[in-house]
Amino acid sequence: MVAVDKSENVLSVNNLHTYFYNRWGTVKAVDGVSFTVKAGETLGIVGESGCGKTMTASSLLRLHPQPASRIIEGEIMLDGDDIMQYPESQMRDVRGRKISMILQDPQTSLNPVYTIGNQLVEALTHRTDETAKERGLRKLAEEALRDVKVAAPNRRLLDFPHQMSGGMKQRVVGAVAMACSPKVIIADEPTTALDVTIQLQYLRLLKDIQARTGMSIIFITHDFGIVARMCDRVAVMYAGRIVENGPVREIFNNPAHPYTAALIGSVPRLEERVDRLFQIEGQPPQLYDLPVGCRFKARCTFAKPVCEEAYPTYYQVDENHNAACWRHDPLWESAPPY
Amino acid sequence: MGVSPPLLEVIDLKKHFAVTKGLILQKIIGQVKAVDGISFTINEGETHGLVGESGCGKTTTAKTVLRLEEPTSGSVKLYGKDVHQLKGDELKEYRATVQAVFQDPWSSLSPRMRVRDLIAEALIVNRRVSKEEVAARVSELLDHVGLHPAQASLFPHEFSGGQRQRIAVASGLASYPKLILLDEPVSALDVSIRAQILNLLWDLQQEYGVAYLMVAHNLATVRYMAHKTSVMYLGKIVEQGDTEEIFNYPLHPYTRALFSAALSSHPDIVRDEIVLPGEVPSPIDPPSGCSFHPRCPVALSEPDLMKRCKGELPVLTEVAPGHRVACHLYSGGADPLPADKLKMHKDGGKAAAIAKKQLAAMTTRVED
Numbered sequence: 001m002v003a004v005d006k007s008e009n010v011l012s013v014n015n016l017h018t019y020f021y022n023r024w025g026t027v028k029a030v031d032g033v034s035f036t037v038k039a040g041e042t043l044g045i046v047g048e049s050g051c052g053k054t055m056t057a058s059s060l061l062r063l064h065p066q067p068a069s070r071i072i073e074g075e076i077m078l079d080g081d082d083i084m085q086y087p088e089s090q091m092r093d094v095r096g097r098k099i100s101m102i103l104q105d106p107q108t109s110l111n112p113v114y115t116i117g118n119q120l121v122e123a124l125t126h127r128t129d130e131t132a133k134e135r136g137l138r139k140l141a142e143e144a145l146r147d148v149k150v151a152a153p154n155r156r157l158l159d160f161p162h163q164m165s166g167g168m169k170q171r172v173v174g175a176v177a178m179a180c181s182p183k184v185i186i187a188d189e190p191t192t193a194l195d196v197t198i199q200l201q202y203l204r205l206l207k208d209i210q211a212r213t214g215m216s217i218i219f220i221t222h223d224f225g226i227v228a229r230m231c232d233r234v235a236v237m238y239a240g241r242i243v244e245n246g247p248v249r250e251i252f253n254n255p256a257h258p259y260t261a262a263l264i265g266s267v268p269r270l271e272e273r274v275d276r277l278f279q280i281e282g283q284p285p286q287l288y289d290l291p292v293g294c295r296f297k298a299r300c301t302f303a304k305p306v307c308e309e310a311y312p313t314y315y316q317v318d319e320n321h322n323a324a325c326w327r328h329d330p331l332w333e334s335a336p337p338y
Numbered sequence: 339m340g341v342s343p344p345l346l347e348v349i350d351l352k353k354h355f356a357v358t359k360g361l362i363l364q365k366i367i368g369q370v371k372a373v374d375g376i377s378f379t380i381n382e383g384e385t386h387g388l389v390g391e392s393g394c395g396k397t398t399t400a401k402t403v404l405r406l407e408e409p410t411s412g413s414v415k416l417y418g419k420d421v422h423q424l425k426g427d428e429l430k431e432y433r434a435t436v437q438a439v440f441q442d443p444w445s446s447l448s449p450r451m452r453v454r455d456l457i458a459e460a461l462i463v464n465r466r467v468s469k470e471e472v473a474a475r476v477s478e479l480l481d482h483v484g485l486h487p488a489q490a491s492l493f494p495h496e497f498s499g500g501q502r503q504r505i506a507v508a509s510g511l512a513s514y515p516k517l518i519l520l521d522e523p524v525s526a527l528d529v530s531i532r533a534q535i536l537n538l539l540w541d542l543q544q545e546y547g548v549a550y551l552m553v554a555h556n557l558a559t560v561r562y563m564a565h566k567t568s569v570m571y572l573g574k575i576v577e578q579g580d581t582e583e584i585f586n587y588p589l590h591p592y593t594r595a596l597f598s599a600a601l602s603s604h605p606d607i608v609r610d611e612i613v614l615p616g617e618v619p620s621p622i623d624p625p626s627g628c629s630f631h632p633r634c635p636v637a638l639s640e641p642d643l644m645k646r647c648k649g650e651l652p653v654l655t656e657v658a659p660g661h662r663v664a665c666h667l668y669s670g671g672a673d674p675l676p677a678d679k680l681k682m683h684k685d686g687g688k689a690a691a692i693a694k695k696q697l698a699a700m701t702t703r704v705e706d
Contacts, residue, residue, distance in 0.1 A: 048528040165617050195391040196555065197614050200599040204613065222529045225601025248605050266533035268562035269603045273582070276540075277533040277562065283498050284530070299530075 005039055009077075010183050010216050011060070011099070012036040016074030018052075018059045024288040029055040029069065031240035031290075037184060040210065042217045044231035044248070046224065046263075048284065052240040053220045057186045060218075061101060062091050079183060096126050100182040104189040106169035110161040116172050117141055117157030123179035144175040149205060167198035171205070181213060188220045203230055224267055228252065233320075236260045239285055239295040245314075246321030256315075256323035259296045294326065302327055306335045343418030345549050346380040346403070346517055351412035353398050357622055368622045372398040374573035375412070377654075378566075382516065383547040387564030387581065389557060389596075391618055395573040396553045400519050403551060404438055416517075434464035434513040441522040443502035447494040453480075453505055454490040461512040479508040482545075483538060500531035507538065511546070520552040524559060536562060557600045561585050569593045572621055572629040575654060579661035589663045591636045628652050628666065636667060643667070 014034050020027035029052045037043050045053050058064045059071055062083070076083050083094055103109040111119060120141040124132065132140060138157070145153035148171040161169055170190060177185055187206065191199040207230065210217055219230055227234055227248060234251045236244040236259065244257040255261040265278035282299045285291060293308040294300070300307070306326050315328035326332055352375055357368040373395040380386045388396045401407045403414050405421055413420045416432055424432050437460060440446040447456055457479055458472045467475070477487035483504040494502055503523065510518050523539065524532040540563065542548065554560050560567055561581060568578040569590065577590040588594045595612040602609055614633045619625055631637050631647040638644065646666050654664040 048530050050528075167617060195618075196557070197391065197595060197599045198617065200601075200611060201613055203601075204611075223601070225603060228603065228605040228607075229601045252604050252606075263530060264603075266530060267603060268533075268536065268556075268558040270558040270561060270585070270597065270600050271603065271607060273561055273585075277537055279533040279537050280530040281534075283500065284528075 006041065008039045009036045010039050010079060011218075012075075012077045013056075013060065014075040014077070016056065016059060016076065017072040018055050018064055018069055018074075019072050020069045022068070022288075027288045028240045028290060029287055030059055033074075033237075033240075033242055035235050035242060035245060037216045037218060039183070039216060040214045041233065042210065042219055042231045044219045044221060044227040044234045045237060046221060046227055046234060047237035048222055050284065050287070051237045052287075053237055054188055056237070057101065057188050057218065057220055060186060061095055061099060062088075063095075063101075093126075096123065096177075096182060097128070097180045098182050099184045099186070100177040100180070101186040101188060102170075102173055102177045102190045105193050106166060106173050107161075107193070109173050110169060112161055114160075115157065116145075116159050116161065116164070120144055120157070120172070120176060120179065123176045127180050144179055145172070147178075147209065148172070148175045150175075167194055167202065170194060170202060174202075174206070174209075178209065178213075178215075182215065184216045184218065186218045186220065189222070191226070192223075206230070224252075224264055236263070239290060240287055241295065241311075241324065243296065243325070244321075244323040246318070246323075250318060250321045254317070254321075256317040256321065256328065257296075257325045258300045258302050258327070260323075262299075262301075294324075304332075304335050304337050306332075343415065344379045345382045345384075345417065346551070347415040347418070348376060348378050348399070348403065349413050349415065350375050350377055351399065351402060351414065352410045353395075353402055353407055354410045370621050371573045371624060372621060373402065373409075374624075376568070376570070376573075376575045377412075378568050378575070378578060380517065380549050380551060380566075382549055383543065384566065385543065385550040385552055385564045387560035387567040388551065388553045388570060389555065389560050389567060390570035391555065391596075393572075393618060393621065394570040395621075396555075396570055397521060399570075400438075400521055400551065400553050404436065404519060405432070430464055434460070435515050436517045436519070437510040437513065437515040438519040438521065439503075439506050439510045439523050442526045443494075443499060443506050444526070446506055447502060447509075449494055451493075452490070453485075453492055453494065453497075456494070456505060457490075457509045457512050459512075460509055464513045475512060479511055482511070482542065483508045484534075498531075499527050500534055503527060503531075503535050504538065507535070507542070511542065511548070514546075515548060517549045517551065520550050520554075522554055523552070525554070525556065532559075539563065557585075557597060558603070569596065572618065572624050574629065574664065576630065576665070577661075577663050578654065579658075583658065583661045587658075587661070589657060589661070589668055590630075590665045591634045591667070592630050595635070628664075 016030055016033045018030035020029055033056055047053050055064060060076060078098055121137045124137045124140050141157055142153045145156055150156050150168060150171055191202055194202060221227060231248050234246060234248050235242045238259050244260045251260060255264060262278060262280045266280055268277060280299050285295055293310055294312055297303045297307040312324045312326045314322040314324050316322050317328060351373055353373040355370040355372055356366045357370060358364040359367045376399065378386060388399060390396050402409050408422060421432055454476050457476050461467055461472055461475060476490055480487045480490060485501060485504055524535050527535060552560060552563055564581045567581045567584050568575045571592050577584060577593045588597050595614050598609050598612045612635060616633055625632050627649050628647045637647045643666060652664045652666050654662045656662045657668045
């Protein structure tokens, strides 16, 4: 167990914009995203595909596709330093050591022609501490595998990725990501390729490691079940922006943005059969053709003409809980309906 | 009314695939028992859910029902007739009666066909219809699945994922089928679109009385859609019965573990999580006796029971009306656990309250 100061902000992202420029125009994949992650905290970024979750994550590591996309503006404060100002050479020291990522599909994130041991050792060479020199990388790789609960690690080091099952491979990917004990781990839908029983094993493992090392996790997912199980705080994304941000229980009990409420209501439940699922009509807007006002307006059951006029600012709903929705404006009740 | 045969009857179905070795002189070195003796029936207008982890034989079962695979033994009967023996007109009739909607509408719809032709294909191939009838049916179907009839002349790439799945559903419905196979119908779609498609499938069932065989790994989806559920593990059905009964009182240790591993829908609903040791064994060489025994938390804690589980294959036996389990725990005729202890979600009431509250918050605006 590592004692961490839970009030300290490890990562704070301020007004991040990542745009793609292509023949349709400007695709605003990430359009003004701000959030903070405290030490030892798990933040969930929830949203449907194409809402900018993954682009936000890769922008944090500055691994967004280049030259197709560019970070237009924004500030990423990692551990007190603005990594946006770092040159590329310095970013190499940040990736893996301070911030690291677990990708969705373990089949493609491991190199099929190198052994597991080889790939772990490669990640471990970026460690700068003394233990690495003293104990030898091979030994450390074995320990890293033991940490992610892979049985018989010394034999497994000689295996190639195809000799392992999906769940095992994802553990190895986790071990590689955590090899240099980063402060922040971004887990981008790490369990979508896994079966439910294996998913639970993996989620518990991540929680265990977090409790032991005090790292922060950013969990990117579209599954509210994972959010409920894993996260302390949730940021809900829609069409490139965070529409609601708050503690996990607040989000589930009093969703302040209609999109959050609709999304939670549209998921079938295992515990009880609801008579009819709430369905969100229509589809999300195209990111190169965004409306001026609220981006959810066309699908929202509460919309009024004011929603078209301007994008709402963040309204403080509760302590640490804010939402970008005009319904929380004091003048909402008096606004004319359609 | 006499005893009419049910819509679909699957009787002791087995599908084994040979594992071969060598290039020229191939030797059969083993059998993958993808489906190993499963039985279930589907009545008209009913949904049967097939759940299990990947590799448990769900899709092979679906393929065999669709006549895309020949069974090794056992039979699939539609209205009492073995579908694998059908020929000529009867086969044509079967193909019109049984249709399928697949997981991924990006690959299941031909990119070179217009929506009109995609929907009409099943109708033209299987039924004798005039051009006017086809056009009328296509417009009717598009309207039913929530698309505009004018969209019939577009190509699939002009639609979003949810709309494509609607087209796939429309094309499945075209030939007035009695049974539609749904192979993970929503897992390739966006979260906000899934409810649209599930509600659509539900409404179409109410309207046309079509039966569904639904293959899914998402348990909550199956609970929402299915009347009856079968839980599969390594090619066998370990538990089968009415959906509500199974989800409220799961009996087989595997079912209980599977349900406990599915994440709850609210942070306040906490379940006893049963973490199974290890992973699903290879179906090439499945464990002896009950194939679940090496991972079964009950058997692992009781050595006496373990001996039986290792040596003896449990059979599917009825333990309560409409609830059958294949497990030695329940085969002695004894009632091993009281009902309240078996109840899976002790705080199910809380979940219902939360769901109602959320739904009410969403619908108040619509009503006024």
